[in-house]
Amino acid sequence: MKFIIYNVRDDEIPFVEKWGRDHHVEVVTTTTTLNTETVNEAQGFDGVSCLQTIPYTKELFEAFHRMGIRYLALRNVGVDNIDRAAAKANDVTITNVPAYSPESIAEFAVMMALYLTRKVGYMRQQLQDQHEFHFSPEFMGRLISEQTVGIIGTGRIGRAAIHLFHGLGAKVIAYDKYPQKSTNGEFTYVDRLETLLNQSDIISLHMPATSDNHHLFNHEVFEEMKANAILINTARGSIVNTNDLIFALESGEIAAAGIDTLENESADLQDSRSTKKVADAELIKLSVMPNVLVTPHSAFHTTESVKNMVNISLNNLKAMVMGEKPANLIDEN
Known part of the structure; x- marks a missing residue:
């Protein structure tokens, strides 16, 4: 098994090396992104683990099939970049x-x-741009x-964020198409998204990306929000129209x-060895605004998260190769 x-x-x-030693499994690592040009590196392996925001395409899964590779274990939550029909075919x-550390993302939000x-x-801008400090x-x-x-979104991460904001004394309201039965007295559900938009001073997004919520936050929605409102997005980029x-x-x-x-996050965003300079005009514009904090998809990044992402991913691969049912099939969670 490898x-x-x-x-x-x-x-x-x-964490990869420790898991391999503990389970007596050969685990080979590569810094390359998984695509149709690099998939040949997986020839002869029993399973693939991956973490990326760029697409897993039909052509990639066709290459998997030709190579006899049947198992792909993601090290992240989101599956919106996967051609699931092609994978099944x-x-x-x-x-x-699905839950490597909800608290990590919630704390970041x-x-x-x-x-x-x-x-x-604004304080940082005063020092950096005006060379003043007072x-x-x-x-x-x-x-x-x-x-x-x-x-918006009361799954594991959303509930962790609710707990923290409630602990700081905020009034917390929430919207979810599929509300949970219990709120633990920490928040109140609203029936309409518009109600949340109109009432919230801070809006934090915690839902998966779907075709239904693509560019959910656009010009019309921003007009509905309070003028003093703050938007926090640690979910998926496609939910917000950047322009x-x-x-x-x-x-x-x-x-x-x-x-x-x-x-449209590039592969370089998750490449810690990348030396490419930022060229995206929208990202550059956001980065110099004193009322914006922009970070490179790092909300998840804690010791606990990284350990769990590696271990759960490899545990899933091992279970599949051994003919057992893994805990985190994407069609069942």
Whole structure:
């Protein structure tokens, strides 16, 4: 039994090596992205582990089939970049890691909200651009406990974020197409998304990307939000129309944004060894705004998350190769 891990980062390697020793399985790592040009590296392996935001295409799964590879274990949650019909047609079984550390992403979302609420970006701009460093009345922020936080998506990550915002004293409301039965007294569901948009001072996104919510946050939605509203996106980039977001920030339709996931993320974003300079005009524009905090899809990145992503992914692969049912089939979670 032997596995290959694509897109491996330096921080993952110690956990990969330990898992291989503990389970007496040969695990080979490569820093390359999995695509039709690199899939030949998987020849002779029993399964593939991968972490990337670029597409897993029909052509890729056809290559899997030709090579006799039947198992792909993702090290992340999202499956919106997978041609699932093509995977099924080519007899490729796929697993993901639906809960590697909800708290890691939730804490990051709260950190972004605090950074933006207390106008830290304006303080940094004063020092970096104006070479000044002093107190300014313009930096006056607001307490989280003074605000209404709207959570969209109340799965594991959304509930973890709710718990943290509630702990800071915020009034928390939430919207989900499939609301859970219990709120533990920490939040209140609203029946309509428009209600959440109209009432929230901070809106934090925690739902998967689907065809239904592509560009859900666009010009019309930004117009419905409060002028002092802060948008936090640690979910998926496709949910927010980046061009409309920039307009909303520049025109004052909303006050600030924390963006950890971007539209059309390149493979370089998850490549810790990449030396390419940022060339995306929209990303550059967002990065220099004092009312924006933009990060490279890093909300998940804690020691606990990385360990769980590696271990759960490889456990899933081992179970599939041994003819057992893995815990995290994507068609069942």
